[in-house]
Amino acid sequence: MRSFAPRFSTPLDAPRPRGARLLEGFSPKLSRRIRLFDRATFDQWIRLEGDPTVLCFCERPLRLSPTPGARLVDFWVQRDDGEQLLLVNDDEDEPLSPTASDIPLRRVAAAELAAAAMWIVNWQRIADHRFHASLAKQTDASIHQYVHDPVSLSGLEQAFATGDPPVVRGAVFELLRRGRLSAPSLYSQPLTPQTIFGPTP
Template sequence: MSVPLRFASPTDNSRPHGSHRYDVFGPKIQRQLALFGRDALDAWTLLEADPDVVAYCERPLSLPDLKRKRVVDFWVCRKEREEFIFLLRPSELASRLDHPSSIPAFRAWAASSNVEPAFVDPNDIARQKLLLSNWESFLCDLSAFGRYVPKALSDQVLKALPSFKTLTELEQHFAEEDPVLLRVAVVSLLHQGRAICSTLGSETFSSRTVIEAKS
């Protein structure tokens, strides 16, 4: 889906002191991006995993009227709305005075721009360990092989899902296909929200994991 992007590239690529840099490829936005710190990496992983997210941009702007610089972590375009995501720092979690919502100029700007602020505790994301682990693996597959999967193969896999619900069953049914591309076809269906897997948050994805077409 092609949408006009309010934000297409970060306004600030400076590395915060002491943070680790992660260079990743975003399948939804079809470009490389640099993420700083594990919190940002985990949040990005869930944005890519969420089929309701159409597009996003990391560090789209800095907040006005602050003595200490504070960037918005992500702008997110969902099917029905836009969001500014703030991954709350320890000081922001500890004190309401440090919370981004305490900045009147920003609240007014966000309201006039029809962008909804979302304040996220990174600890809530980090607790979703299996979901993050599964999607980190999926995103590596999509980044490396997604371009090589014919749409026709994904469509055929989707049609076969009512009868063949695990990778093992699909591999047997599509015996002539490259098993790597077949796995990536399944992953692409999950990524697009055309297929679902209810156990990604509770079990490591395997050849026996049940995948279903979205009803």
């Protein structure tokens, strides 16, 4: 990942809204735990983790305005081509006046999250293998060099059968997360041993 100083690195210390769920997870991109308060925001977090164009992000970076109690922005996102603020599951009729007016603000509608449902489910499954990533680093280069043509996940595990299967799978998912492998079917089909992985176009 490219080294840079993020504009936002610590979320605002906001209390959990009354009646809201507490959803926690570990972010590989941030190397820390995050706390979220609704399913839509949690799903968007999964999308950010699985998007290789996202260099860095921060949940609850600021409020839309300095007014006490103003709505929290859900995410600040840094990509190679610039920054972005995200409002998740947003009411499109709500007027916007973000404090950081130099950063474009985008609404993530419920329909967009619904359309990405399969991708989100697959990346939640992939996240279960993240604890193997540190062990998988030495395997990354070998797998990346091996995948000249599309190959199934089970085929990769067989090709590297002398290693630990969870480590091989973790290495494949790490390469996918970094954009060095691709698996377009994950947008529309469940992750299985037959899922095809190929070189990045």
